[in-house]
Amino acid sequence: MARVDEVEPEHLLARRVLDEPLVLFRENDSTIAILEDTCPHRFAPLSLGRLRDGAVECGYHGLRFSGTGSCVFNPRADGSIQPGLAVRAYPSVELHGLIFVWMGDPANADPSKLPDLSFLDGASSNDVLTGYLRTEANYELIIDNLLDASHADFLHPGLLSTGGAYGRHVPKVDYAGDEVCETFMLENLPTQPAVTPYLSEPGKPAHQKMVFRWVGPSFVYISGDIWQDSDPSRVLISRSLHALTPESNGATHYWFKIRRNYDLERPVPNREAGVLYAFGQEDKPMLEAVAKRMGGKNFWDLRPAVLQGDNAQVIARRHLRKMVNAEQPQS
């Protein structure tokens, strides 16, 4: 729900998650704290206050809350603190430069649900691209987009066109547990513009294996392997995580981490800008236009046409619905 480096020392970072305003800061031992961003006294956003001794001080009347959420200082009268004066605190974990928050019952926070970022192990800082984008669309629309290779020819023609090969290929889909995995095996593909410069024989066709793996509710892993007949042992490898954090029903925070073994000469910020161009200038406007057209209505109520090749998205959507329903309080 944030990059670690967004939470600078002495800095309060405000961010909305699942429609809950949160404030992030570093405690004295530099662990990251995530609190409800609303003072229980007069409802001031704590993020408008300041950090004092590793606790957040409300900027209106000066109550201070530690990283556990408890009030630790009351500047009023004799300074006594009434029992239970606290804001909600949310468990979080730092992982490879990203912060993950658990918004549910803290007792149910389960590290096994964190994403698997082992593909970043041993990577140098030059190997890894990180990016953030806020999109005014529900996260399910972004999952659809990430599980869908076929749009590359239409929405990213300058970077990722395959002459329609992605669309014509019907990928293998595997579904188990909370995961949907979609595998493309493409032979003799006219290589995509974004990859061409890194091939041994740029003019010649290449083979490509792409795996899109959704792990519910909101992680998508994309891996790509590209090689040519002339040197099958030379493989362009790309591994990435795409993590979606709903800000609200209508907006999503989106982070990605990408590791590649090619295109390592250009400065990292330039390469990150290239990825953000596709996501930010091509996907985002389309997703926001779709969200606007849907007008907050339920996807299935709008009776979408289902095409061959939509399987992975449809299965993921249905499974996600089950996961969400399972989390609802029993009546």
Added chain:
Amino acid sequence: MARVDEVEPEHLLARRVLDEPLVLFRENDSTIAILEDTCPHRFAPLSLGRLRDGAVECGYHGLRFSGTGSCVFNPRADGSIQPGLAVRAYPSVELHGLIFVWMGDPANADPSKLPDLSFLDGASSNDVLTGYLRTEANYELIIDNLLDASHADFLHPGLLSTGGAYGRHVPKVDYAGDEVCETFMLENLPTQPAVTPYLSEPGKPAHQKMVFRWVGPSFVYISGDIWQDSDPSRVLISRSLHALTPESNGATHYWFKIRRNYDLERPVPNREAGVLYAFGQEDKPMLEAVAKRMGGKNFWDLRPAVLQGDNAQVIARRHLRKMVNAEQPQS
């Protein structure tokens, strides 16, 4: 609902009518097609796509729809097109440079309901002024405005003031079929600033016949004849159509076509700008302020005071309500 020249070749024009997003384009034979602007697959606005072989290609996943609304190309898998994969298509007609769309059941599209633009027959391009304005007000408020001469002295004093003569005159009102016709016969009028330069005797009074004719639901014709005693055969003639297309309940597209036999020396764009000044800088802000004050409430529920001279507007409003009710599905 559009000027013909807004629909340029290879161009997709998006426009909302009756709260329905539409996309306009020219087919290969250059006839104009009007489709629902929402792809049935993932609800992308088709107007964000591109024209391919006279069909519109969705910019997200590449489905193509012809001017009939049918899907004619599916880039996915074996390319088969499921029966019924289509968007809604709307019948339209081009008439004297304007495009008229029929939003109801295509079977009921009735050319006899098109406006009578015969007053433009034989006109040179220099004789005709065309204009477009989008106003954030319900179209009924604009009909009120167009059927009402009396506001000229207050809202257009620099162009159209009559020293209060329009307001003092109670026009003859005729009501038949779907039409309300209001006739002003004004003698010895202190001539209006906008007309004065074109009279033989600018300082002298003139006689004026003005006819405002509403043809339900949303056309208003205005004709004006102005002459002086010194040369009764020299008549300044103006004929115009004012066509209102509701964008939604709260906004209206407004087009006009005006033919005159005077003021023909200035360039057409200058003369069009003059008309747009009165409509855009004087009427529009007032109509939008009125709409805001009404806050979406029903006109009659707000209990408006009815003045002498409001007859034509009141009759037109009531008849329009009947026309709208008659179109509602029977329960």
Added chain:
Amino acid sequence: MARVDEVEPEHLLARRVLDEPLVLFRENDSTIAILEDTCPHRFAPLSLGRLRDGAVECGYHGLRFSGTGSCVFNPRADGSIQPGLAVRAYPSVELHGLIFVWMGDPANADPSKLPDLSFLDGASSNDVLTGYLRTEANYELIIDNLLDASHADFLHPGLLSTGGAYGRHVPKVDYAGDEVCETFMLENLPTQPAVTPYLSEPGKPAHQKMVFRWVGPSFVYISGDIWQDSDPSRVLISRSLHALTPESNGATHYWFKIRRNYDLERPVPNREAGVLYAFGQEDKPMLEAVAKRMGGKNFWDLRPAVLQGDNAQVIARRHLRKMVNAEQPQS
């Protein structure tokens, strides 16, 4: 609800009070008239019209309304005016440069409910500071703020910090009639930056008496006396009225009048800007952030923590609720 000098001759001033759009103007005898800002004919804002002979003329169709609200001129037909053609007129009073309006039944307008501005009697124009601020927050949040000294150390540290003394002091609270009065008696206070330059012994502690008096529903008087042991007869005196006029549930017009016997050398506009800095740059953003967080919900439903020292605010809020309920029509 306005400064007298905002209503310039020949000028129509539009202002919304209790969600009612109003128009203010000067009649021929220069008394101020306040009318409903909506023409009863076609709902045009009268404030878009013009002043004619001390009456407001609607800018759309020219009906004129005098300061009593009655239609006094109809430009239509024979000019007859139908009985009862009028807009609502609101009684008002000018007092020390401010205009106060009575929005209820005119029969109940009660001059005894006007604020007591006698503290301005005999003041020269150099002694009095006047200011206006529009805040996007409910007026109850602003009353809370004005009855609360303790926030000075946190929200106004550069101007009004007391090293926490305001917060530690529990003021005496008196409650009678429609008034809540809160008295702070502070001894040996490290003097506040804004006052320090005007003390005889700037480095030495001072004594301070502060009285915050709420007179329901929406006036707050603040008086301050500051002196030092070295010369107890030399007292820095400040008296002020803070008048809150709800624009709507979510926004408030706020006027202040302040008289002081110190800091009289700087030009009045500079001193007014200083006060507006604290209210506008420090209080206003916090109040608007609080209002946004509350999202229109009821204060008590949000279960605020009540701290020692909140008494005056809590009593005022509860009494205000009683006053509002007492004004509701009986069912």
